Amino acid sequence: MPARVLAHFGPTGVGKTDGAIALADLMRARGERPVAVSADALQVYVGLEILTGVPDRAQRARLEHRLISFLPVDARFSVAEYAHLAHAEIDGLLADGATPIVVGGTGLYLRAALAELTLRPPPPQGARERWEAELRARGPEQLHAQLAGEAPWAAESIDPRDRHRIVRALELLEQGALEAPTEPSRLWTRDTRHPTRLVGLVRDRDELYARIERRVDAMIAAGVEDEVRRAHAAGASPTARVALGFDELLTGDVETMKRRTRNYARRQLTWMRKLPDVELVDIGGRSPPQVAAAIDSAPA
């Protein structure tokens, strides 16, 4: 069964955008019409283009990108909203005879775009703030114990120190939306909404880290610090501020930004290894056309 949707996953700085652009040239030469659909939680924001590494004008001229740089920085965002938008884009492109290339590094977003995850409802008005205040007052262990008392099965799968998940579980519990799953999770299955070919882009670890180093330096040369200050002044939302380097650049701590970016790349690689049916392609030391050919002909 021929794949109708292409997907590229890989750690930050590996060269996903360039890879997709090169592949697009190859596809067009064959009469196909590729369009990139971003699977990235931070590239959605307007006003953080340098920081989040959104493809520039020239790159976008060579390959149209969707779901990039469209949301005001002061807006909150979430996987569920993303899943909605991504499904609409992908289905629209297919209906139009185009080939979506889902490109991104946010693992959860990638799966949300490709598959039909059963996402839970958002927290009711003010619930988040209330539980976070509880958390600060009582600490994660206390809240976890409370959760264990009311929904032991849920507490079991959450570490007593994992404040994020504890808060989330309590929000759901409170609105009666915390039910034991009736079917197995689809997060790690090979389930997709359309026949999909998934390629994982990799390269030597030292080389990847060196690229991250250079990339951050290039961002600074391009004026990220001003960009972040402007976003900060514009009231960047909590979900925008989590962008790597946001806080660090406000205080000038470039080394921490680089280190955290490396840590993130490592987590992305962990995620990638776990994806079923991912075809790994080492794109180190290859020219764009070679990269395109390698991606195109990765052993099935």
Next chain:
RNA sequence: GGCGCCGUGGCGGAGUGGCUACGCAGCGGCCUGCAAAGCCGUUUACUCCGGUUCGAAUCCGGACGGCGCCU
């Protein structure tokens, strides 16, 4: 040249005779409306040589190296 202080893993830093210090980095993993988030696990050491001792990173001697002061 003399005297004194110091020499612990990639880095920082405890430990003064037997019992994993620890933190950071690195590495592996978890992951369902915050995911570039949040969380879990984990490798590497006592500068070298000799001595004392049942047993030494820890005590003694020497070598080497570093720092400081003196000549």
